Amino acid sequence: MKFLPVTPKSLEQAAKILQSGGLVAFPTETVYGLGADAYNPQAVAKIFEAKGRPKFDPLIVHISAIETLKNVAALSLLDKETNKKLFLLAENFWPGPLSIILPKNEKIPGLVTSGLSTVAVRFPDHEAALHLISSSGGAVAAPSANPFGSLSPTRAEHVRNSMGEKVDMILDGGQTRIGLESTVLDITGGKIKILRPGGTPKEAIEKLAGKIKNYEPKSNDAFASPGQLKNHYAPKTKLFTLTQDEIIQKPYEQDCAFLFFDGYARDAWLTERGKAVNKEEIIRVLSETGDLLEAAACLFETLHELDNLNIFRIFAQLAPKQGLGEAINDRLIRGAAA
Ligand code: TXA
Ligand code: MG
Numbered sequence: 001m002k003f004l005p006v007t008p009k010s011l012e013q014a015a016k017i018l019q020s021g022g023l024v025a026f027p028t029e030t031v032y033g034l035g036a037d038a039y040n041p042q043a044v045a046k047i048f049e050a051k052g053r054p055k056f057d058p059l060i061v062h063i064s065a066i067e068t069l070k071n072v073a074a075l076s077l078l079d080k081e082t083n084k085k086l087f088l089l090a091e092n093f094w095p096g097p098l099s100i101i102l103p104k105n106e107k108i109p110g111l112v113t114s115g116l117s118t119v120a121v122r123f124p125d126h127e128a129a130l131h132l133i134s135s136s137g138g139a140v141a142a143p144s145a146n147p148f149g150s151l152s153p154t155r156a157e158h159v160r161n162s163m164g165e166k167v168d169m170i171l172d173g174g175q176t177r178i179g180l181e182s183t184v185l186d187i188t189g190g191k192i193k194i195l196r197p198g199g200t201p202k203e204a205i206e207k208l209a210g211k212i213k214n215y216e217p218k219s220n221d222a223f224a225s226p227g228q229l230k231n232h233y234a235p236k237t238k239l240f241t242l243t244q245d246e247i248i249q250k251p252y253e254q255d256c257a258f259l260f261f262d263g264y265a266r267d268a269w270l271t272e273r274g275k276a277v278n279k280e281e282i283i284r285v286l287s288e289t290g291d292l293l294e295a296a297a298c299l300f301e302t303l304h305e306l307d308n309l310n311i312f313r314i315f316a317q318l319a320p321k322q323g324l325g326e327a328i329n330d331r332l333i334r335g336a337a338a
Contacts, residue, residue: 018136027173033142041109050166064133073102095125097199179297234338235307262290
């Protein structure tokens with residue numbers, strides 16, 4: 001396995017690996033992806049094997065130009081209204097953390113979409129990713145580059161630690177900017193539906209496309225979005241979610257970590273505890289000022305870090321239920337269900 005910083009030369013090598021059917025882990029603006037040539041079923045099969053991912057869980061196809069849409073999706077199957085919606089969304093959110101479910105083009109092997117007649121398409125907002133995609137054939141199938149069910153990688157080291165020997169190359173582009181996966185949006189059924197909350201907040205989509213039904217994480221919602229199993233995104237350490245009030249009242253427990261959403265809750269908790277706590281290293285705050293962007297960006301990062309402390313439990317405060325808070329809470333609740 002090669003572990004290389006992103007440079008013109010390493011990108012060229014990575015593109016060659018993809019073209020010859022290999023696997024490359026690469027940075028995007030959301031999380032690191034584990035890429036294979038989306039048109040090559042043998043290469044795509046390696047993704048499922050490397051991740052230990054069940055075959056019923058479809059992959060996202062990454063493109064680097066709008067023109068490629070017609071090669072991966074069957075746009076002629078969209079009615080006029082949906083077609084309009086698609087291009088409105090694409091114009092406003094691409095490149096960016098939004099995956100759109102569309103009818104599948106026959107050029108995309110069934111393995112990519114787990115036999116579904118639809119395909120998830122994403123145009124990432126990351127220079128190195130776009131370069132890699134465009135120089136390797138134009139369509140890269142990529143799930144998050146982590147073993148199935150576990151925490152998503154926001155650094156190249158996370159990929160190396162969890163799947164190092166299973167990939168041909170890891171491109172190191174530093175910490176990812178958004179830190180949470182893309183929002184998965186289904187526009188095929190007449191109404192717009194969020195299948196997975198993510199880096200593009202619901203409110204932003206609603207401004208353009210009208211009211212969307214509230215996303216509610218259901219247990220094992222295997223039909224809507226096969227990958228959205230209840231116990232996804234789990235650290236090895238047992239995780240518990242608490243509301244702001246609950247975490248402030250939660251007594252200190254030895255060898256447990258407290259992950260606060262903001263500095264306000266941390267301060268209130270410390271005040272309640274008085275001088276009883278001195279183990280600074282197990283207290284973390286996602287954003288001192290309660291900034292959702294900042295909190296999202298370091299969520300997985302912080303969970304990875306806490307997971308390596310060999311502690312007993314992680315108590316995590318839920319974020320406010322708006323904007324990126326919805327995606328943060330989705331990941332925390334699923335991580336806690338493992
Ligand atoms: O930000 C992201 O989306 C990252 C980066 C690497 O692009 N990718 C990612 O992929 O999170 P993955 O495989 O970990 O999650 C893909 C999600 C799964 O929940 C899967 O079920 C859903 O997208 N999905 C993919 N194709 C689908 C389809 N045709 N219909 C419904 N859901 C689909
Ligand atoms: Mg994933």
